[in-house]
Amino acid sequence: MNSKEQKTVISTFEKEVYEGLTAFPKYLSSKYFYDEVGDELFQQIMALPEYYLTRTEYEIFKANKSEIVKSFDTYQKGFDLIELGAGDGKKTKILLQELQEKNYNFTYMPVDISQNAIDGLVSDLDKGMPQVKTQGQVGEYFEVLDRLRQMSDRKKVIMVLGSNIGNLLHPRAIQFLKKLYKAMHPEDLVFIGFDQKKHPQKVLDAYNDKTGVTAAFNKNVLSRINKELNGNFDLDKFIHWETYDPESGTAKSYLVSNEKQTVDINDLSLQVHFEAWESIHTEISQKYDDDIVKWLAEESGLEIVKSFTDKNEDYKNYLIKK
Numbered sequence: 001m002n003s004k005e006q007k008t009v010i011s012t013f014e015k016e017v018y019e020g021l022t023a024f025p026k027y028l029s030s031k032y033f034y035d036e037v038g039d040e041l042f043q044q045i046m047a048l049p050e051y052y053l054t055r056t057e058y059e060i061f062k063a064n065k066s067e068i069v070k071s072f073d074t075y076q077k078g079f080d081l082i083e084l085g086a087g088d089g090k091k092t093k094i095l096l097q098e099l100q101e102k103n104y105n106f107t108y109m110p111v112d113i114s115q116n117a118i119d120g121l122v123s124d125l126d127k128g129m130p131q132v133k134t135q136g137q138v139g140e141y142f143e144v145l146d147r148l149r150q151m152s153d154r155k156k157v158i159m160v161l162g163s164n165i166g167n168l169l170h171p172r173a174i175q176f177l178k179k180l181y182k183a184m185h186p187e188d189l190v191f192i193g194f195d196q197k198k199h200p201q202k203v204l205d206a207y208n209d210k211t212g213v214t215a216a217f218n219k220n221v222l223s224r225i226n227k228e229l230n231g232n233f234d235l236d237k238f239i240h241w242e243t244y245d246p247e248s249g250t251a252k253s254y255l256v257s258n259e260k261q262t263v264d265i266n267d268l269s270l271q272v273h274f275e276a277w278e279s280i281h282t283e284i285s286q287k288y289d290d291d292i293v294k295w296l297a298e299e300s301g302l303e304i305v306k307s308f309t310d311k312n313e314d315y316k317n318y319l320i321k322k
């Protein structure tokens with residue numbers, strides 16, 4: 001093999017798929033669930049009766065919108081409202097509407113890695129809420145935060161909704177919060193959602209819906225490997241399996257091979273062998289309580305100011321300062 005002729009750029013996806021499927025035990029990152037198909041499946045998940053997270057955060061915003069936006073800008077001097085991983089903005093619109101009605105001076109800055117997602121959200125807001133100043137930001141979270149810190153001295157309120165932090169185990173969550181800390185001026189705030197520990201069955205049901213949408217979402221990483229790396233996974237030979245450990249608060253998703261099989265991934269020149277019932281770990285969805293969130297914040301140099309929750313305390317949004 002001539003290395004000069006083989007000078008192909010290896011993408012992060014290729015590298016991580018190779019690493020994860022040659023490791024023992026096997027794993028793949030949940031960030032690869034999200035392509036056009038995956039985004040659509042996640043929209044369906046958010047509408048599932050079992051998936052309480054989105055609905056509950058929406059209810060918390062509706063019930064507390066006035067107090068929430070007051071806590072963003074106590075001195076009414078104006079601020080930038082930055083949302084990391086903005087999605088379709090349905091929940092955020094409640095807060096934007098409230099800020100608008102109460103005449104707060106703010107600019108909404110949704111941040112996403114996908115130009116497409118940002119374009120869609122910005123044009124939707126320009127139509128539906130033309131009075132709200134919106135500046136979409138495309139890029140990696142921390143690259144954008146860096147850019148913003150250099151750009152303006154305005155106060156920042158950084159939102160991370162949907163319990164997105166739950167995809168990180170505690171050490172990586174602390175790394176993430178430390179990076180937020182570094183991007184913050186002393187008066188800046190973080191407004192962040194953490195899904196709470198609850199009846200273990202309710203957690204399991206949220207990630208194992210009857211209609212199989214979550215299973216399809218989980219298997220979408222295999223579809224992507226088939227499409228993008230020329231693989232031949234047979235999706236019917238893997239089952240979606242969810243576990244929840246009430247002690248650690250960690251929900252985990254797996255794809256389990258239901259027979260001994262070999263899969264080819266041509267673009268990686270890789271053959272992957274599966275024993276019968278061997279697993280691929282694909283996602284963690286961490287659940288929290290006040291003590292854990294307090295510990296994560298303290299480890300990162302941050303401090304909880306207050307929190308907002310629903311009547312079952314299924315989900316909490318924390319206002320956090322430096």
Ligand code: AVJ
Pocket residue numbers: 045053162163164166167206207214217283284285
């Ligand atoms: C978007 C990461 C918060 O873990 O609850 C939903 C993703 N995975 N169903 C979550 C997800 C399966 C979701 N987060």
